[in-house]
Amino acid sequence: MKKDEKPYHILVIEDNLGDFVILEEYLSESILHLEATHAENFKEAVELLEKDDQVYDLVFLDLSLPDKSGEELVKEITSRAEEIPVVVLTGFADLEFGSRSLALGASDYLIKDDLSPAVLYKSLIYNIQRVNFISELKDSKKKYADLFQLNPSPILVYDFETLKILDVNEASVQKYGYSREEFLNMDLKDLRPKEDEAILISAVEEFWKKNGKNYKKISRHLKKNGELMDIERSPAKIKINNKDAGMVLINDITENLKYIHKIEEQNQTFKEIAWIQSHVVRAPLARLMGLVNLLESSDDNLNEDNQKLIEYIKLSAEELDAIIRDISKKSEGIYNES
Amino acid sequence: MNKELIIIDDDDILLVILKKMFLKINPNLKISTFIKGSDALTFFKNSTFNQPPTILVDLHLKDLKDWDFLDKMENDERFRSKVFIITSSVNSENPSKSKRYKNVAGFFEKPLTFDIIQKINQLIVESNPN
Numbered sequence: 001m002k003k004d005e006k007p008y009h010i011l012v013i014e015d016n017l018g019d020f021v022i023l024e025e026y027l028s029e030s031i032l033h034l035e036a037t038h039a040e041n042f043k044e045a046v047e048l049l050e051k052d053d054q055v056y057d058l059v060f061l062d063l064s065l066p067d068k069s070g071e072e073l074v075k076e077i078t079s080r081a082e083e084i085p086v087v088v089l090t091g092f093a094d095l096e097f098g099s100r101s102l103a104l105g106a107s108d109y110l111i112k113d114d115l116s117p118a119v120l121y122k123s124l125i126y127n128i129q130r131v132n133f134i135s136e137l138k139d140s141k142k143k144y145a146d147l148f149q150l151n152p153s154p155i156l157v158y159d160f161e162t163l164k165i166l167d168v169n170e171a172s173v174q175k176y177g178y179s180r181e182e183f184l185n186m187d188l189k190d191l192r193p194k195e196d197e198a199i200l201i202s203a204v205e206e207f208w209k210k211n212g213k214n215y216k217k218i219s220r221h222l223k224k225n226g227e228l229m230d231i232e233r234s235p236a237k238i239k240i241n242n243k244d245a246g247m248v249l250i251n252d253i254t255e256n257l258k259y260i261h262k263i264e265e266q267n268q269t270f271k272e273i274a275w276i277q278s279h280v281v282r283a284p285l286a287r288l289m290g291l292v293n294l295l296e297s298s299d300d301n302l303n304e305d306n307q308k309l310i311e312y313i314k315l316s317a318e319e320l321d322a323i324i325r326d327i328s329k330k331s332e333g334i335y336n337e338s
Numbered sequence: 339m340n341k342e343l344i345i346i347d348d349d350d351i352l353l354v355i356l357k358k359m360f361l362k363i364n365p366n367l368k369i370s371t372f373i374k375g376s377d378a379l380t381f382f383k384n385s386t387f388n389q390p391p392t393i394l395v396d397l398h399l400k401d402l403k404d405w406d407f408l409d410k411m412e413n414d415e416r417f418r419s420k421v422f423i424i425t426s427s428v429n430s431e432n433p434s435k436s437k438r439y440k441n442v443a444g445f446f447e448k449p450l451t452f453d454i455i456q457k458i459n460q461l462i463v464e465s466n467p468n
Contacts, residue, residue, distance in 0.1 A: 099445030279398055281351060283426040290355040293452060297362060328428045 007033035007156070008124070011053065013045040013077065014089070015061040017318035019112065023060060023120065042068035051078040057128055060087045061106070063094055065227045070097065071104060078105030083135055085127035089115075107131065146156070153249050156188075160208060160237075160244035163187040163200075175252060177224035191221045194229065204246070207235055218253070274331030282324050289317045341350035341462050342379075342391035346407070348373045348400045349423065352448070356394070364459045379410060382417070390419040392462045395453065397425040406438050415443065420465065422458055424448055 014020045017040075024036045029325045039045035039055070042065050048054060054062055059081050063069060068076065078086050085107035090098040098109035107127040110119065148155060154172035160163050172301065180184070192200050197221065207215055221231045232251040292314045295302075302310070341364075345356050353371040360367055372378040375395075390434055396448070411417045420443040423436050428447060436442045443461065444456055 195404060279427040283352075283448075285354050286426045287349060287355065289449035290352060290359070293449065294355055294358055297359075297452060325428050 003032040003102050004030055004121075004125075005032050007035070007112055008057050009035040009037070010035045010058045010060060010124070011048060011056045012060045013042070013065065014060065015040050016062070019062070019089075022092070023115070026115065026117040026120045027124065029117040039212060042073060045077065046080060049077070055213070056081070056084050058124055059084055061086055061088050063090050063097065063101075071100075074101045074104040074106055081162060083131060085131045085192070087123055087127055105267065149247075153251060156183075156191075156248045157238070157240065158246050158248070158251065159240075160204075160246055163189060163204065166240060166245060172250070175223070175229075176221070182224075193220060193222055202328050208237070208244075221250070228254075230257045272333070274328070277324065278328045282311050282321075285317060285320055285324065289314070289321070292317060340366050340368045341465070342368045342370070342387065342389075343394065343462060344391050344419075345368050345376060345394045346371050346375055346378045346399065347394075348395040348398075349396070349426075356450065356455075360459065363392050363452070363455055367459070367462070375399040375407045376447070378407070381464065382411075382414070383436070389465070390417075392458075392465070393419050393421045394424055394458070395421060395435065397423055398427065405435070405439075408442070411441070412439060420461065422446060 008027075010027070012020050012023055016024070017038075019037075020038050024034070027036070028034050035065050037048060037054070039048050043126060045061075045065075049056075049059075059077065061074070061077055063073065065073060067323060074088065076085075086105065086108040088098060088101045088106045089107055089112050089114050090101075095111065098111070101109055107130060108123055110123055127293050148167075149169050151169055152171055154175045155169045156165055159333050164187045165183050168180060172178075172183065173180055176183075176191070182201075188200060188204070189197055196219065203219070210259040215235060219231060219233060232253050234249040234251070236247045238247050239245065281286055292310060295310050296314075345358060347353055347356070350373055354390065355372070357369050360369060360436055361367060368389075369443065378395075388450060393466045395407075399407060408421065409417075411421075421439070422444045423442060424446050426448045436445045444458070450458075
C-alpha cells in the first residue's frame with residue numbers, strides 16, 4: 001500500500017510506553033512523515049497542549065493516567081485541545097465509558113485490544129477531516145450570522161401568521177431605539193402608526209400571495225421615541241423552524257423624501273416665477289412698446305430731439321423685451337423637462 | 339356698411355392704444371372694447387350683427403382664463419367671427435393650441451405693430467358678409 005505522504009503531528013497521552021510504541025509503529029505503516037509526541041501523564045499533556053508553538057493534528061488519549069482518569073480527564077483534555085480531535089483509547093472493561101466520552105467532547109474512541117494499523121489510520125483521517133468540516137461549518141454559520149447581525153441596514157424577521165418579531169439585527173436596535181428584548185415582545189403592527197394598521201395587513205397579504213420578487217414598498221414606521229420615519233421595505237420569505245417567516249430589510253428614506261419635497265417646492269416656486277416672467281412682466285412692456293408705436297406715428301410734428309428720445313425709449317423697451325424672451329426660453333426648457 | 343371690430347383685453351391702457359392704432363389705419367371701423375370677457379359674451383348674445391364682427395382677444399383675461407372665451411364661443415352656432423388672439427406671453431406652445439379652434443385666424447404676440455394692425459385690417463376689409 002502506498003503511504004500517506006502528508007506530514008502528521010500527533011500527541012499521544014499514554015502512561016504505558018509499550019502501548020505508545022505500538023501505536024507509533026502501527027501508524028507509521030500508513031504514514032510516511034509521522035511526528036508522535038509522547039506525554040506520560042496528565043500534567044505533561046497539559047504542558048504540551050498549552051505550548052503555543054505546538055499544533056497537533058490529533059490527540060490519542062489513554063483513559064487511565066496516574067495523575068488523572070475517567071470523565072474528568074476527558075473533560076480537561078478536550079477543553080484544552082480546542083479544534084483538535086481527541087480520540088480516546090479504552091480497554092474492554094471501560095467499553096461503556098468509551099461511548100460516554102463522546103458526549104464529553106471526544107471525537108471518537110478505540111478499543112485498545114482491537115487496534116490495528118488500518119483501524120488507527122482510518123480513525124486518524126476520519127477525525128481530522130470531521131473536525132475540519134465542523135470548523136468550516138462554524139465559520140460559514142458565523143459569516144451568515146454576521147451578514148445579518150452586522151448589516152448596516154435594519155433587518156426584521158417576523159412570523160408570517162402572528163406578525164410577531166422573531167429576530168432583529170443591531171442596526172434595527174440603533175435605528176428604532178428599542179432593545180432586542182423589547183423588539184421580541186412586539187409585532188409588526190407596533191411599528192406602524194395606528195392609522196396604517198390596515199395598510200400593513202393588506203401589504204403582508206399581498207406580499208405572501210404574490211411570489212414577491214423585487215417587491216419594494218414605501219411606508220411609515222414609528223421609532224420608540226414616537227418619531228415617524230418614511231421607510232422602504234424589501235421583504236423576503238424564509239423558513240424558521242419550518243414556519244413561514246418574513247425577513248424585511250428596512251431603508252430609512254425620511255431625509256431623501258424631505259429633500260425631494262424641498263426640491264419640488266422650489267421647483268413649483270420657480271414655475272410661478274417663470275409664469276410671472278412670461279405673462280405678467282411682459283404685459284406692461286408690451287403696453288409701453290405700443291405707446292411708443294403711437295407716438296412715432298403721431299400727426300403732431302415732433303422736433304428732432306424728441307424724435308431721438310422716442311427712439312431711445314423704443315430701443316430700451318426692445319432690449320428689455322429681448323431679455324424677457326431669453327429668460328422665458330430658458331424656463332420653458334425646465335418646464336418641459338419636468 | 340362699416341366693418342365691426344371687438345377688442346377684449348383686461349389691460350385698459352392697451353385697449354386705448356389698440357383702438358387708436360386701428361382707427362389711424364381705418365377711421366371707418368366700428369370698434370367696441372371690453373375689459374371683461376363675460377361682458378363681451380353678453381354683448382354677443384344680445385346683439386344682432388349684419389355680419390359677424392372680427393374679434394381680437396387676449397388669452398389671459400382675469401375672469402375667463404386661457405381658452406375659456408374661445409371654448410364658450412365655439413359652442414355657439416351663430417358664432418362665425420374671425421378671431422385674432424393677442425397675448426403678452428412669450429410661451430411658444432400657445433400658437434399651436436390655437437389651431438384647434440376653427441375660428442382662429444391668427445395669433446399675435448404683443449405689442450402689435452402698425453404692420454400687424456395693417457394686416458388684420460386688410461382681412462377685416464376683405465371679409466364678405468355671409
